[in-house]
Structure formats: structure tokens, C-alpha cells
Amino acid sequence: MAKKKxxxxxxxxxxxxTYLVVxxxxxxxxxxxxxxxxxISWGFLTQMxxxxxxxxxxxxxxxxxxxxxxxxVAIALPLGIASAIxxxxxxxxxxxxxxxxxxxxxxxxxPSIVFGLFGMGLFVLALGFxxxxxxxxxxxxxxxxxxxxxASEEALKAVPDSMREGSLALGATKWQTIYKNVLPYALPGMxxxxxxxxxxxxxxxxxxxxxxxxxxxxxxxxxxxDQVMALPYHLYMLATQMPNQTTIKPMQYGxxxxxLVIVLGVDVVAIIFRSRLRRKNKW
Amino acid sequence: xxxWKEKAVKLGLLGASSTSILIVLLIFxxxxxxxxxFALDPGLSSLSGSLWAPTSMLKExxxxxxxxxxxxxxxxxxxxxxxxxxxxxxxxxSEIARPAEREVLKPFIELLAAxxxxxxxxxxxxxxxxxxxxxxxxxxGLTALTxxxxxxxxxxxxxxSISEDAISSVxSSYKQASLALGASKLETIxxxxxxxxxxxxxxxxxxxxxRVIGETMAVLMVTGNAAVVTMNPLTSVRTMTATIxxxxxxxxxxxHHYRALFWVALILLGITFALNILAQKxxxxxxxx
Amino acid sequence: xxxxxxxxxxxxxxxxxxxDVQNLDFxxxxxxxxxxxxxxxxxxxxTALIGPSGCGKSTFLRTLNRMNxxxxxxxxxxKIVIQSKDxxxxxxxxxxxxxxxxxxxxxxxxxxxxIFENVAYGPRIHGxxxxxxxxxxxxxxxxxxxxxxxxxxxxxISGLELSGGQQQRLCIARALAVDPDILLMDxxxxxxxxxSTQRIEDLIAELRGDYTxxxxxxxxxxAARVSDYTAFFYEGHLIEFGKTERxxxxxxxxxxxxxxxxRFG
Ligand SMILES: Nc1ncnc2c1ncn2[C@@H]1O[C@H](COP(=O)(O)OP(=O)(O)O)[C@@H](O)[C@H]1O
Ligand SMILES: [Mg+2]
Numbered sequence: 001m002a003k004k005k006x007x008x009x010x011x012x013x014x015x016x017x018t019y020l021v022v023x024x025x026x027x028x029x030x031x032x033x034x035x036x037x038x039x040i041s042w043g044f045l046t047q048m049x050x051x052x053x054x055x056x057x058x059x060x061x062x063x064x065x066x067x068x069x070x071x072x073v074a075i076a077l078p079l080g081i082a083s084a085i086x087x088x089x090x091x092x093x094x095x096x097x098x099x100x101x102x103x104x105x106x107x108x109x110x111p112s113i114v115f116g117l118f119g120m121g122l123f124v125l126a127l128g129f130x131x132x133x134x135x136x137x138x139x140x141x142x143x144x145x146x147x148x149x150x151a152s153e154e155a156l157k158a159v160p161d162s163m164r165e166g167s168l169a170l171g172a173t174k175w176q177t178i179y180k181n182v183l184p185y186a187l188p189g190m191x192x193x194x195x196x197x198x199x200x201x202x203x204x205x206x207x208x209x210x211x212x213x214x215x216x217x218x219x220x221x222x223x224x225x226d227q228v229m230a231l232p233y234h235l236y237m238l239a240t241q242m243p244n245q246t247t248i249k250p251m252q253y254g255x256x257x258x259x260l261v262i263v264l265g266v267d268v269v270a271i272i273f274r275s276r277l278r279r280k281n282k283w
Numbered sequence: 284x285x286x287w288k289e290k291a292v293k294l295g296l297l298g299a300s301s302t303s304i305l306i307v308l309l310i311f312x313x314x315x316x317x318x319x320x321f322a323l324d325p326g327l328s329s330l331s332g333s334l335w336a337p338t339s340m341l342k343e344x345x346x347x348x349x350x351x352x353x354x355x356x357x358x359x360x361x362x363x364x365x366x367x368x369x370x371x372x373x374x375x376x377s378e379i380a381r382p383a384e385r386e387v388l389k390p391f392i393e394l395l396a397a398x399x400x401x402x403x404x405x406x407x408x409x410x411x412x413x414x415x416x417x418x419x420x421x422x423x424g425l426t427a428l429t430x431x432x433x434x435x436x437x438x439x440x441x442x443x444s445i446s447e448d449a450i451s452s453v454x455s456s457y458k459q460a461s462l463a464l465g466a467s468k469l470e471t472i473x474x475x476x477x478x479x480x481x482x483x484x485x486x487x488x489x490x491x492x493x494r495v496i497g498e499t500m501a502v503l504m505v506t507g508n509a510a511v512v513t514m515n516p517l518t519s520v521r522t523m524t525a526t527i528x529x530x531x532x533x534x535x536x537x538x539h540h541y542r543a544l545f546w547v548a549l550i551l552l553g554i555t556f557a558l559n560i561l562a563q564k565x566x567x568x569x570x571x572x
Numbered sequence: 573x574x575x576x577x578x579x580x581x582x583x584x585x586x587x588x589x590x591x592d593v594q595n596l597d598f599x600x601x602x603x604x605x606x607x608x609x610x611x612x613x614x615x616x617x618x619t620a621l622i623g624p625s626g627c628g629k630s631t632f633l634r635t636l637n638r639m640n641x642x643x644x645x646x647x648x649x650x651k652i653v654i655q656s657k658d659x660x661x662x663x664x665x666x667x668x669x670x671x672x673x674x675x676x677x678x679x680x681x682x683x684x685x686x687i688f689e690n691v692a693y694g695p696r697i698h699g700x701x702x703x704x705x706x707x708x709x710x711x712x713x714x715x716x717x718x719x720x721x722x723x724x725x726x727x728x729i730s731g732l733e734l735s736g737g738q739q740q741r742l743c744i745a746r747a748l749a750v751d752p753d754i755l756l757m758d759x760x761x762x763x764x765x766x767x768s769t770q771r772i773e774d775l776i777a778e779l780r781g782d783y784t785x786x787x788x789x790x791x792x793x794x795a796a797r798v799s800d801y802t803a804f805f806y807e808g809h810l811i812e813f814g815k816t817e818r819x820x821x822x823x824x825x826x827x828x829x830x831x832x833x834x835r836f837g
Binding site: 024085087240256271 | 285288295297299302304306307308314317367368371392399401406408409410436439493498500524527528531544551552
Binding site for chain 1: 642644668669674675677679681683684693694697698743747
């Protein structure tokens with residue numbers, strides 16, 4: 001009987017701990033949605049910030065984040081996917097390719113602030129791009145490149161070799177085989193993994209603080225050498241660098257809400273994409 | 284014609300992958316290159332001090348000890364909180380929860396990992412900071428403990444997600460054998476299932492620590508950022524990551540301070556590299572087992 | 573000890589030779605998987621390769637359309653002459669070779685595309701774009717592979733939705749669509765139920781004459797039923813080769829006899 005009782009208590013504790021975590025997740029999201037939603041208005045989304053950001057809208061931060069994502073995708077996606085194709089389909093397994101994979105997976109675990117420091121040193125200062133969309137996108141691209149390569153390689157590995165053999169046996173060349181009978185099946189998986197990585201990049205602050213982010217720049221960028229505001233940095237700035245914390249709460253929550261919607265929205269798209277795909281390809 | 288196209292495509296792909304490899308190498312080499320001159324002037328020994336005052340008017344000082352202890356303190360506390368919580372929740376999701384419950388719980392908790400760290404930092408600022416302040420009766424809630432709480436929150440989804448995979452991939456024949464011997468479900472979980480999944484759990488913890496030690500924004504926003512050597516969780520500390528974030532904007536290109544920050548980055552890189560290798564080792568073990 | 577046998581094919585009524593294998597050695601890295609194989613595969617007939625698992629049947633089959641090229645570290649010595657061309661000569665276009673020499677795999681491997689696209693894949697690769705022409709090829713190939721009646725109303729559904737036996741016939745149709753002269757089949761029925769196996773065997777009988785077929789099988793009855801010639805492999809050596817009828821009734825070699833009577837293998 002005593003044993004039964006302790007078991008009950010242990011079950012209770014396990015349940016409590018799990019739902020404590022669930023509660024915390026729910027609380028964070030609920031808090032930001034409940035307090036952020038009322039701050040959202042057409043004006044908030046489409047106006048320039050005013051009074052050093054304590055009033056007005058966040059348009060340039062939304063646009064800035066959008067440009068950074070586009071820049072990052074434009075640089076990292078083709079490079080990452082092409083690299084994965086070469087590594088997985090053309091290169092022969094060797095010590096050299098093992099070293100490359102080790103380097104790539106190490107880079108995937110490097111703290112984002114280290115990329116920020118690297119980007120500032122190389123792109124902003126040494127190459128003289130200055131704080132700019134170009135420098136920021138390059139920095140973020142370096143950060144997501146390993147994620148894209150790893151995800152793409154996994155998607156390629158998931159395509160059974162019998163697809164390659166079947167096509168080659170019909171007299172297709174190697175590239176025809178890859179292009180017509182491997183990539184079409186791997187692409188959704190590649191994109192899902194890549195989108196998840198890019199979504200993360202969109203929410204990153206540390207790599208952009210000193211490579212592109214402007215504290216307050218109430219105009220839209222004109223070229224890739226312009227600085228821009230960005231949502232994550234704008235939230236950081238509103239939360240830590242402003243004197244009148246209580247009056248700008250709605251601004252903070254509104255910004256946090258928009259950032260959350262963008263980042264989670266990207267993830268949800270990727271996840272729906274993936275579950276669709278899982279149902280489709282059963283070799 | 285066709286032959287040419289094949290060659291061109293292969294060459295293009297080779298070019299792309301070489302570029303990627305160059306970028307990887309470039310990052311490592313550039314960090315080393317920028318850090319290296321510091322070893323000659325003022326010398327590596329100046330990193331070992333316990334005073335971090337890189338912009339002092341009297342005498343600049345680059346002792347990274349307070350930054351190391353700052354990172355260590357927050358990381359250790361976060362890990363201590365995150366391990367039991369994460370592993371227990373993983374056990375619940377994998378072994379106890381009903382199937383439908385499980386389908387909902389895991390992705391919901393993984394949402395936490397998708398939240399930008401600045402959002403978590405902001406949440407910490409508006410919720411945890413006042414909480415810590417009032418509970419402990421402090422003059423400020425910007426403490427190491429506050430940072431550790433947030434970091435634990437960020438490590439927990441990693442630990443849960445990977446531990447859950449490891450626990451649920453323990454063959455059910457093990458469990459059935461144990462149950463058939465008259466062991467209760469709980470005994471089976473703690474004596475058979477969890478030990479069998481141990482290397483996967485270790486990997487999850489290692490990756491969780493990697494995430495914690497490299498985290499920047501959340502700690503920058505809630506730990507107060509005082510560079511002092513302390514092991515008191517209720518005081519303000521400054522981590523390595525926060526130091527880089529807070530100072531790199533003001534440094535002069537090529538100055539001692541600039542190079543000292545690259546040393547901090549290199550140390551971070553070394554730590555995450557080691558953790559990554561450890562996690563890979565543990566992971567490959569559980570995938571084989 | 574294994575006897576290395578180089579029987580010349582029977583001289584009676586001298587069939588036309590389609591594939592002439594001369595002193596073929598094959599290596600996976602350092603491991604030699606085929607030893608000095610000499611064999612003349614007659615045109616328009618069905619040749620069965622039999623032998624215990626791991627004796628090199630698949631390896632041999634895959635040297636005939638150079639599918640082993642895609643495995644790293646492999647090496648070929650000797651000659652394989654198909655339609656009077658050495659297929660391992662440096663100026664040979666592997667793409668053209670594989671167009672002439674089709675292949676069907678052990679495990680059915682339809683592409684996750686529609687039935688139509690599966691069959692049209694090869695012709696498209698070889699430059700046929702005209703829709704009507706493709707349609708004509710697809711229908712002809714599916715008819716030839718004895719699956720047209722089962723799928724003609726649902727050419728748009730995925731090849732993966734078919735049953736295992738249907739999938740394998742789809743793969744045969746896909747191979748036929750590029751109009752090969754030779755068809756290589758590696759245990760094409762081993763993953764199938766008896767009924768589907770029967771249909772594949774019927775199909776092979778149907779295709780006999782128009783195509784030179786080389787089929788690997790571990791099923792002795794199947795070899796006896798479908799083939800005109802049989803080659804017995806053992807540990808990488810070709811032990812005996814000849815008319816199926818003779819091999820199964822009066823094998824020259826003791827090992828062959830032991831194997832076909834089920835005393836080892
Ligand atoms: N890809 C490969 N790499 C190395 N060795 C192989 C490979 N494929 C087959 N082998 C070896 O070659 C020999 C012949 O194999 P295989 O041709 O598949 O035999 P069978 O089809 O008669 O069962 C075996 O010893 C096998 O282990
Ligand atoms: Mg075989």
C-alpha cells in the first residue's frame with residue numbers, strides 16, 4: 001500500500017513538472033498576444049516611428065527585417081543547396097569530406113554573437129561595407145548556411161538510391177537523374193529545413209546589432225549599403241534603452257507581437273509543408 | 284553537347300561547395316587572425332587577471348575571469364534547473380502521456396525553442412525581473428539568477444525534444460521484459476527505460492548547455508552586466524556573450540580591446556566546439572544502441 | 573576447390589550471340605567478386621543466372637550495363653562485347669549503352685510520379701517532347717508489359733499506389749519505353765506473391781524473342797520454367813553454362829548437380 005502511495009506522488013510530481021513547462025510556454029505566448037494585440041493598428045504597422053520610437057509605428061523595422069530575410073535567402077539558399085548537392089551526390093566519401101562536415105556542424109553550433117563579431121570585423125570594418133543591409137545579410141547568411149547545408153543533405157539522403165539507379169539504368173545522365181528524379185523529391189524537405197533556419201535568422205538580434213541595425217531611422221532604405229531598423233533590435237532598444245518604460249509598454253508588446261507572428265508564421269508554414277510531404281512520399 | 288552540360292553543372296556545384304567551405308574556414312581563420320596579435324602585445328597573461336576594465340582611463344585591463352565566472356555561474360544554475368525539468372517532462376511525454384496528449388505536448392513545447400531570444404529576454408524583463416526583485420527583496424531584479432531562469436527556459440525544449448526521441452526509441456521488448464517480471468510501470472521507467480536512453484539524454488543535455496552558453500540577448504537584458512567575480516546568484520553578473528554584445532559597438536578597429544573581444548569569441552567557439560563533439564559522440568552511441 | 577569452368581555454349585544450331593563476355597574479372601576495391609568469366613549470351617533468348625547468394629550474379633548482371641560504375645572503387649578487367657562493341661572501351665557512351673540495355677531491379681522502384689510519367693520518363697530523357705508521341709509510347713509499353721488493362725483508366729495516379737506485382741510490371745514497361753534490345757532482370761519476382769510471380773513469368777515468356785533477356789533468380793523452378801540457357805555461378809566463378817534443359821537434366825559438373833538438386837546453396 002505504501003508503495004502505491006509513493007507511486008501516486010511520483011506520478012503527481014512528473015505531471016506537475018511537465019505542465020509547469022507547458023504553462024510557461026503558454027504564459028509567454030498568451031502574455032505577448034494579449035498585451036500585443038491591442039497595440040496593433042494599421043497606423044502601427046504602416047507609420048514611421050516618432051519621438052525616438054516611443055510613439056508612431058514600426059514600418060521601417062518590418063521593412064528592414066523583410067529586406068534582411070530576402071538578402072539572407074538570396075545569398076545562403078542557392079549556395080547551401082548547391083553545396084549540399086555536390087557533397088551528397090558528387091563528392092566521394094573521404095577524410096576530407098568528413099572534415100568538411102565536422103567544420104559545418106561545428107559552425108552550426110557557434111553562438112550567434114560570434115557571427116556578429118565576425119561580421120562586424122570582416123564585412124563592416126575590413127571590407128568597408130559599413131553597417132549595411134549587405135553586411136547584415138552576409139553575416140546572417142554565414143550563420144544559416146550550415147543549417148541549410150545540413151538540412152539539404154538530409155533531404156537528399158532521404159531519397160532512396162533506387163531512384164537514382166532506376167533513372168541511370170534508363171540511360172539518364174547523372175545531372176538529368178539528380179535534376180529530374182532526386183531534386184523534385186528532396187526539394188520540399190530541403191526548403192522546410194532551410195525555412196526553419198531562416199525563420200530563426202529573422203528573429204536574431206546579436207548578429208545584426210553591429211552589422212546593420214539602426215537604432216532609429218525613420219525612413220525606408222534606398223540601397224543595400226543603407227542601414228535599416230530591424231524588429232528584434234527595435235524590441236531590444238525599446239525594452240532596454242528607453243527611459244519612460246511604463247508609457248511605451250504597448251509599443252514594446254506590439255513589436256514583440258509582430259516579431260512573434262513573423263517568426264512563428266514562417267515556422268508554421270514550414271511545418272505544414274513538411275507534414276504534407278510526409279504523407280505524400282512513402283517509398 | 285550533353286557532356287559539356289554535365290561538366291559545367293558539376294563545375295558549378297563544385298564552385299558553390301568550395302565557396303561554402305571557404306566561408307567556414309574564413310570564419311575560423313578570421314577570428315584567429317583578429318585575436319592573434321593580442322598574444323604578442325599586451326600578451327596572453329593579461330587575459331588571466333580578475334579585472335575586466337577594457338576602457339579604463341588609468342590602465343586598461345583585460346582579465347576575463349569575471350566573464351568566465353559570469354558565464355559559468357549562469358550556465359551552471361540554468362543547467363541545474365533545466366536537467367531535471369527537461370528529463371522529467373521528456374519521460375512524461377514519452378512514457379506516461381496518452382497518444383493524443385503527446386501529439387500536442389511535444390510541438391507545443393518545441394514552440395519555445397522557436398521564440399526569438401530577444402522576445403524571451405523581453406518577457407524576462409517584464410515578468411521575471413520584478414518577480415526576483417520582490418521575492419528576494421532586492422534593490423534590482425537584474426541578477427544572475429534571473430538570467431539563469433531564462434536560460435533554463437531556453438534549454439528545456441532542447442533537452443525535452445532530444446531526450447524524448449531517445450526514450451521513445453528504447454525497444455518496447457526491454458520494457459515488456461521488465462513488466463513481465465512484475466516491475467511496476469514507474470520502476471520500469473527509472474530502472475530500464477531511462478538508463479537505456481542515457482546516451483541520448485546526455486546528448487540532449489550537452490546540446491542544451493551549448494545553447495545556454497552561447498545565448499546572448501536574454502542574458503544581456505536581465506543580468507545587469509556587472510563584470511565582477513562572484514558566485515552569488517543574487518548579484519549582477521556579465522557573461523562572455525553579453526560582453527561582446529555590449530562592447531563591440533564602441534571598440535576601435537584593431538585596438539587591444541577589439542582583439543580581446545575576439546579572444547572571448549575564440550573561447551566561446553572552443554567551448555561550443557567541445558560540447559558539439561561530445562554531443563555527436565553521445566548521439567552516435569544511442570543511434571547505434 | 574572450385575573448378576573454373578569455361579564451357580563453350582552448345583554448338584548445335586549455333587544461335588546468334590548478343591553479349592559476348594571474355595575473361596571478365598571484377599573487383600570491389602581489393603575484393604575480387606568475379607573471376608575470369610567467359611560467356612556468350614544468345615540473342616532473343618532468356619538466359620537465367622543461378623547460384624547461391626553472394627556468388628556474384630547481381631555483380632555480373634550489373635557489369636552488362638555498367639551500373640557498377642556508380643559504386644566507388646570498382647574495377648573491371650577483360651571484355652564485354654555487345655552488338656560488336658566493347659562496352660568498356662574509352663569512347664563508349666554509357667548513356668547510349670544503358671538505352672540499349674534496360675534493367676529491372678529486385679525491389680520494384682517506381683518513381684513517385686504518375687504512372688504516365690513513370691513510363692514517359694525514359695523517352696523524355698532521350699529528347700522526345702511531342703505529347704502524342706509520348707502517349708503512344710506509354711500505351712505501347714504498358715500493353716507490352718501486360719499492365720495496360722489494369723491501369724488505362726488511371727494513368728495519372730502515382731505509381732506507388734499500385735500493388736507490388738503491378739509496380740514491377742510498371743518498371744518493366746518503363747524499361748521497355750526506351751526501346752532496348754536487352755533486358756536485365758535481377759530477381760524481379762523475389763519480392764512478390766505467387767500470383768504476381770506467375771504474371772511476371774508469363775510476361776517474360778511473352779517478351780522472349782523480341783528481347784534478349786538475362787534474368788537472375790534464386791528459384792530453380794523459375795529458371796527451369798522461363799529460360800532457354802542457364803549459367804551457374806559459384807563464389808565468383810562461372811561453373812557451368814548451357815541449355816537449360818541440359819543443365820537441369822545432365823549437368824556436367826558435380827557442383828551444379830548438387831546445387832540444382834538442392835544439396836547445398
Ligand atoms: N557494393 C559492394 N561493395 C563491396 N562488395 C560488394 C558490393 N556488392 C556486392 N559485393 C560483394 O560481391 C559478392 C557478390 O555479390 P552479389 O553480386 O550481390 O551476389 P548475388 O547477387 O549472387 O547474391 C559478395 O561477396 C558481396 O559481398
Ligand atoms: Mg543479388
